[in-house]
Amino acid sequence: MITSREKLTSYLILGPFALVLAFPFYWMLWTSFKTELDLYDINNVPFFFGHGSPTTKNYSFLFNETEYLTWVKNTAIVGVAVVAITLVLAVPAAYALARLSGRWGQSMGVGIFLTYLVPPTLLFLPLSYVISHFPVGGHAGLQDSLWSLVLVFPSFTVPFSTWLLMGFFKTIPRELEEAARVDGASRLRTLFQIVFPISLPGILTVIIFSFSLVVNDFVYALAFITTSDSKTISTGVFTELIRGDIFFWQALMAATLLPSIPLALLYNMFLDRFIAGFTGGAFR
Amino acid sequence: MATVAASGRTRRRRRNLLESRRFLATALIAPAVLFILVLVGGPLLLAMYLSLTDAVGGTLGGEWVGFDNFLNAWRDPNFRRALRNTLLFTIVSQAIVLLCAGLIAHALTRPIRGKWLLRFLIILPWAAPVPLSTIGWLWIYDSLFSVVNWVAKQLHLVDQFNPPQWLGDPTLALGAVISVHAWRIIPFAVVIFLAGLASIPSEVEDAAKVDGAVGLKKFWYVTLPLQLPIATVALLFGIVFTATDMTVVYILTQGGPFNSTQMLTSWAFFTGIRGGSLGEGAAVSLYLLPLLVVVAVLMLRFARKVEVT
Structure with a gap:
């Protein structure tokens, strides 16, 4: 006691x-x-x-006289697109690494995880070079387009999510899958009907934390996007609400607080699962 | 008839292929690996190539200049300061982080009332988006209306008419940047420490109690050695998060005053994006690579060690 x-x-x-x-x-x-x-x-x-x-006039100023809501909308668009790409790539990979491959799967998992340690600092200059120079679909380049962020953000959400999901998949008892296989279900069917439904909490965790990584990026958004109506909240609030020496402090504080609270609440709700997955990937 | 049989055969063969563990594993892993190779491996190689050319923003190509960019950067006093600051910020903030997070995590393992709220408040700096929360610090360290200075003035700790300029004085600005770095990494370290403490089996606790190990003695001989591996993980991540972060410095000081708070990352940004010298910017950022390789090797060695035990 x-x-x-x-x-x-x-x-x-x-x-x-x-x-x-x-x-x-x-x-x-x-x-x-x-x-x-x-x-x-x-x-x-x-x-x-x-x-x-x-x-409350600072809030109405923020909503009515700045482009804040546009940035929030942009952030949501980028976030949803990035999370979708991340899930499509990371969920199958993590499952295969955790279950279908033996020792080399573990090593490869660690390899994928290490790419998460390659920071945007090393990559933003070459990527901005690529993004401003190579025409995509008739545009002169992806510079100032939200799609540049959608393309680049999975470079850190995929390694991170694969690692987390590997940890989750390892905690599912093998017997469940074996029972389904004995009953004649194919591997893919087992995956869709047994493994994914059980892993839903883990997948939700990955959605929250990937989204949070997206909102936390500053370097890419700063380097790729300069037009104010294509900005996300990460850079929009800082670069547009501070003009020269004029600070709209009250509106600034409202703008920083509003997204922080719901994100922090979600973060806290899924924290225990995050810890389990994060340390479960290799340290078990 | 013959075509039906043939298509049935292909379907069966496809099915068999999907049942093959090796094939399925490869098919499921390949997209993610390809994506990572193209978007992480590719740019990393391109960064190395660019660093050896005089490429500038806005045009394609650039002449091969060998290691000139690396040498030029090294001769630049601003670069030297950025390199020194990167090390200074990382080492000092991580020392603070380890100390505070250790204390907090240890206190949080006890079953007390209001733990959820306390944990929520402590996790906030890590859970909230850094590009936004750092703006809060900009206001806290404001030159005229700094709340820190207001409190310090009431307590007569600082000059009433000439209070410290947290972001305007080169030395104080270093401290301000370090404080924000430590502030945002502490909760992350707490989270990792909690995971480590949770993994200590209760038998160990009981055995320690039987052997009469309590308080500081128990901490030193039982908890600390068991905590050390996971503390290393927290430290390695903290180093990477701090040394490669540009957000805090960019928002708080933009590297100023007089480039006194530049880090390698912000200096690479100002050189490569603002100054347009892509080649030299890439060279500046690549000076971080040795540090990251060391961290990666330690991490790998460590992951293997934990796996064996």
């Missing part, structure tokens, strides 16, 4: 850390409801509201 002193120590460690680590988000929330007068009065206590605060 754990003593009450141990409990107290836990709170004494976790409390301050939780406060400091979450502080920027609290501060975003607070700032996003402030009026100009309130925000830029140096004699104010910044932790209180006053001078007409709290107000």
Whole structure:
């Protein structure tokens, strides 16, 4: 049993850390409801509201007078397309690596995972060279097109997701598949009717985390896309809502907070599965 | 009649092919591997090629210049500073991360009330998109309205009329960048540590208790050695995430003031995309490759070791 002193120590460690680590988000929330007068009065206590605060006008400014909603829409389009491509490529590969191939499958899995360590830093210059030079479907190039991101993002979501899924597939008892095979089901049928339905939680986890990787990219979006109506939230908020020295701080904070909260909630819900898959790929 | 029989045969043969483990495995793996080869392997080779030419943005081709780009970059004081900063940011932030994450993860394993909320708050910096949350720090470190400075002023820790310029002073800006890097990696390390702690069998705990190992002693002789492998994984990832990240520096300081906070990644961006010198930019980013190879080798060796045990 754990003593009450141990409990107290836990709170004494976790409390301050939780406060400091979450502080920027609290501060975003607070700032996003402030009026100009309130925000830029140096004699104010910044932790209180006053001078007409709290107000929701920063949010209506964000939605009605900036291209924020366009960026959100673009992010959703890219996210959905990337997740679809990722699933089509990663799910079969991960299953085959976990189940159909022996030792070389494990080595190859680790090999695929290592490509996840090749950072965008090394790749964005050659890729931007390719994307601006090679005509695709009548266009001069994919520069400034959302499709450039759809094409490039799977280069990190596929290795990452394959690795996670390998971990999940390994946890499915072999007996289930063998029973289906004895009953005369083909390998493909076993895959579609037994393996995939059981792996649904794992696949959902991969969807969430791939989407999160997409929203976290900054380098590719910055290098490939310069027109404001093709931007995603990752670069749009920073490059468009800050104009020269003019900062729309309240709207900025609203813009950064809004996508963060739902993503963080989903992230937290699937975290335990993520841990299981992430460490299960090789370390089991 | 004959055609029906023939098509039946092909179908059977196709079916048999799909039942062959080797064929099916290859068919399922090939698309992913091809995609990765084309989109990771290809650009990596192209980066190496570009780094040996004087290619510029906007035009095709470029003359072969050998290792000139690498030598030019090396002679540039800005590059040297970027290289030094990359190492500095990575080492200092990861030291902070290991210490804090170890403490947090250990405290989080105890069954306490409100654990879900505490964990949620602690995970936030990793769960929220970095390109957005870093903008929050930009505001926290603002030159006039910094909340950090406001608190420090109330506590009389800083000059009332000339408070620290977190992003405007070259030395302080280094600290600001490090703080944000550490802030966003701590939750990731906590997550990995938790996985490691969860994998310690309860028999070990019991045995330690029987042998009278408690508190610090237990931590040092039992928990730490068992935690070490997974802590290494967290560290290796933390190194890669920090050393190759451009988002934090780009948003906080754009490498400034006076290029004092450039990292290799941001310097490659400013050289290759803003300056248009693709060849030299590629050379700058390739200086990261040795570090990544070392991490990859360690990771491989490590994965194998864990597999055996």
